[in-house]
Amino acid sequence: MKILLINTPRSPHNMILESAPEEAKKYIHKRLIGPPLGLMTVAEAVKDYDVVFFETKGEYDLFPEITPPLKQLVTNLLNEHKPDIVGTTTIASEFNYAIDIFKTVKAFNPDILTVAGGLHTSLSPNDFTDLSVDLVLPGQSAHIFREVVQAKEKNESFENIPGIIINKEGKLYSTKNRAYKFNSAEDDFLMPNRKLIERWRNSYIVGNAKEPSTYLFTSLGCPYKCTFCSIWCQFQGKYLQRDIESIITELKEMDYNIVRFADANTIVNEPVIEHLFDRIEQEGIKKTYIMDIRTDTAVNNPKLIEKLAKAGLKVVICGFESFREEELKKYNKSSEAKLIHQAIDIFHQNGIMLRGNYVIPNDYDDSDFKALSDYTSSHKVTYAGYTILTPMPGTPFYEEIKDQIIDFDLAKYNFFNSVLKTKLPLEKFYENVGKLWLIKKGTDVI
Ligand code: SF4
Known part of the structure; x- marks a missing residue:
C-alpha cells in the first residue's frame, strides 16, 4: 500500500501587501513559514506503510524557478510513485489547492483513494463535495487515517469506520460517531518525524x-x-x-x-x-x-x-x-x-x-x-x-x-x-x- 501525502501550497492573495506604500512592503508578512506539523503527524500514524511525503510550500520557496505549476507537479509525483492513496490537510485559504490536487489525482487514475483532513474539514466539512474527494476526516484524525489505509488494504468498506465522511457522487454521508475520541496530546500523541522534511529544511x-x-x-x-x-x-x-x-x-x-x-x-x-x-x-x-x-x-x-x-x-x-x-x-x-x-x-x-x-x-x-x-x-x-x-x-x-x-x-x-x-x-x-x-x-x- 503506497501513500502519497502532499502539503498544499499557500494562497498568494495579499491585498495589504499589494496596496501598501513601498517602504512598508518589506515588513508585511508574505508567508507563514513553518513545517506542516499536522501532515507529519498523519505520516507518523502510517509509518509502517510505504509513505512519500511532499511539502509543496517548501518546494516553491526553495526552487521557484524549476518547480512546475501544481497540476504538473502532482502529475510528476503520481508518475514517479504510483500511490494507492493520496492525502492532504488543508486550511480555508488553501482549500482550492487541495481540490486541485485531488482533481489531478482522479484525472491520473480514478482508482486512487483521495482523503482530505485538516482544519477546514473540521470547520466546514460540507465544502468537500467535489467528486474528486473520496473521504473527509474531520478532527484529530491521524489514527483514523490509519484505519482508512487498513480498510483499503483489506478491501473493506469505509462505512465501518466511525467518525468519517464519505463522498458518494457529491453527497456527503457521515459514518456513526466514534465511541472513543483520540486525544492527540496525551495517550494518542504521535511524535513527528522531522526527517520527512529534511529536503525543505532551509525553507524554514x-x-x-x-x-x-x-x-x-x-x-x-x-x-x-x-x-x-x-x-x-x-x-x-x-x-x-x-x-x-x-x-x-x-x-x-x-x-x-x-x-x-x-x-x-x-x-x-x-x-x-x-x-x-x-x-x-x-x-x-x-x-x-x-x-x-x-x-x-x-x-x-x-x-x-x-x-x-x-x-x-x-x-x-x-x-x-x-x-x-x-x-x-x-x-x-x-x-x-x-x-x-x-x-x-x-x-x-x-x-x-x-x-x-x-x-x-x-x-x-x-x-x-x-x-x-x-x-x-x-x-x-x-x-x-x-x-x-x-x-x-x-x-x-x-x-x-x-x-x-x-x-x-x-x-x-x-x-x-x-x-x-x-x-x-x-x-x-x-x-x-x-x-x-x-x-x-x-x-x-x-
Ligand atoms: S480563542 Fe484562544 S487562540 Fe483564539 S484568539 Fe482567543 S485566546 Fe487566541
Missing part, C-alpha cells in the same frame, strides 16, 4: 535568522472563545495539555535550535509551563523559543515570563487585537486593552522581542485608523502586525456577519484580504492597513 528560516526553526506543540486547543478564532471551534473549547516528558524527549531528539511552540496559547496552566522549563533547565537543553502569550497572562505572571526569558524565550507573539475595550468585548477576548502597555513593558524588560498583532475591522474609517496609529505609535513593540478581521467559516463571527460577505473565494480567507464590504473605499482601506506596518521599534521581520 524566518527573517534574518541564521538557521531554520521548527514547530513543536505543547498543547492543543484554547479555553478562550474569541468570536473570530477558529482554534477553539476546532477543539470544541477543549484545551489539551501534552505530557511534559514527551515534550522533553522531542526537544532532545530534534536537531533544530529555534523552536516555535505551535500552540494557540502556550501558557494556560502556569505550573505546567513552570515545570516544563524546570525540566528544560535540568536537562541542559539550550534552545531559542518562540511562543504565543496573551497580554493578561504576561501581566498576571511577570516572574514566569522572566524565568522563560532566562531559559531562552526570545520572541513572543501576542494577539492585542484592539486598543479599544469595547472592541475587545465584542470579540469576546476576555482581556483588557489597558493591559497592553503593561504586557509590552514586561516583555521588553526581559529582552523579549515582541510581535503584537492587531485585527482591523471592515468598518474602520479614517478617524479609526488615525486613532489606532496614534495608539500603536505610543505603544511601540519590536514588530507589529495588522491583519484584517476575517469571518473564518465555522466561527461565531462568520455566522454573525455572513450577510455582509461580498467575496466567497476561500483563497482570500487568510487575513490579508477583506472579504467584507469596507466602510472606506477598498483601496484606501488596504492602503491605511499597509501604512500601519511601518509603526514598530525593530528593523526586521520576526
Whole structure:
C-alpha cells in the first residue's frame, strides 16, 4: 500500500501587501513559514506503510524557478510513485489547492483513494463535495487515517469506520460517531518525524535568522472563545495539555535550535509551563523559543515570563487585537486593552522581542485608523502586525456577519484580504492597513 501525502501550497492573495506604500512592503508578512506539523503527524500514524511525503510550500520557496505549476507537479509525483492513496490537510485559504490536487489525482487514475483532513474539514466539512474527494476526516484524525489505509488494504468498506465522511457522487454521508475520541496530546500523541522534511529544511528560516526553526506543540486547543478564532471551534473549547516528558524527549531528539511552540496559547496552566522549563533547565537543553502569550497572562505572571526569558524565550507573539475595550468585548477576548502597555513593558524588560498583532475591522474609517496609529505609535513593540478581521467559516463571527460577505473565494480567507464590504473605499482601506506596518521599534521581520 503506497501513500502519497502532499502539503498544499499557500494562497498568494495579499491585498495589504499589494496596496501598501513601498517602504512598508518589506515588513508585511508574505508567508507563514513553518513545517506542516499536522501532515507529519498523519505520516507518523502510517509509518509502517510505504509513505512519500511532499511539502509543496517548501518546494516553491526553495526552487521557484524549476518547480512546475501544481497540476504538473502532482502529475510528476503520481508518475514517479504510483500511490494507492493520496492525502492532504488543508486550511480555508488553501482549500482550492487541495481540490486541485485531488482533481489531478482522479484525472491520473480514478482508482486512487483521495482523503482530505485538516482544519477546514473540521470547520466546514460540507465544502468537500467535489467528486474528486473520496473521504473527509474531520478532527484529530491521524489514527483514523490509519484505519482508512487498513480498510483499503483489506478491501473493506469505509462505512465501518466511525467518525468519517464519505463522498458518494457529491453527497456527503457521515459514518456513526466514534465511541472513543483520540486525544492527540496525551495517550494518542504521535511524535513527528522531522526527517520527512529534511529536503525543505532551509525553507524554514524566518527573517534574518541564521538557521531554520521548527514547530513543536505543547498543547492543543484554547479555553478562550474569541468570536473570530477558529482554534477553539476546532477543539470544541477543549484545551489539551501534552505530557511534559514527551515534550522533553522531542526537544532532545530534534536537531533544530529555534523552536516555535505551535500552540494557540502556550501558557494556560502556569505550573505546567513552570515545570516544563524546570525540566528544560535540568536537562541542559539550550534552545531559542518562540511562543504565543496573551497580554493578561504576561501581566498576571511577570516572574514566569522572566524565568522563560532566562531559559531562552526570545520572541513572543501576542494577539492585542484592539486598543479599544469595547472592541475587545465584542470579540469576546476576555482581556483588557489597558493591559497592553503593561504586557509590552514586561516583555521588553526581559529582552523579549515582541510581535503584537492587531485585527482591523471592515468598518474602520479614517478617524479609526488615525486613532489606532496614534495608539500603536505610543505603544511601540519590536514588530507589529495588522491583519484584517476575517469571518473564518465555522466561527461565531462568520455566522454573525455572513450577510455582509461580498467575496466567497476561500483563497482570500487568510487575513490579508477583506472579504467584507469596507466602510472606506477598498483601496484606501488596504492602503491605511499597509501604512500601519511601518509603526514598530525593530528593523526586521520576526
Ligand atoms: S484568539 Fe487566541 S485566546 Fe482567543 S480563542 Fe483564539 S487562540 Fe484562544
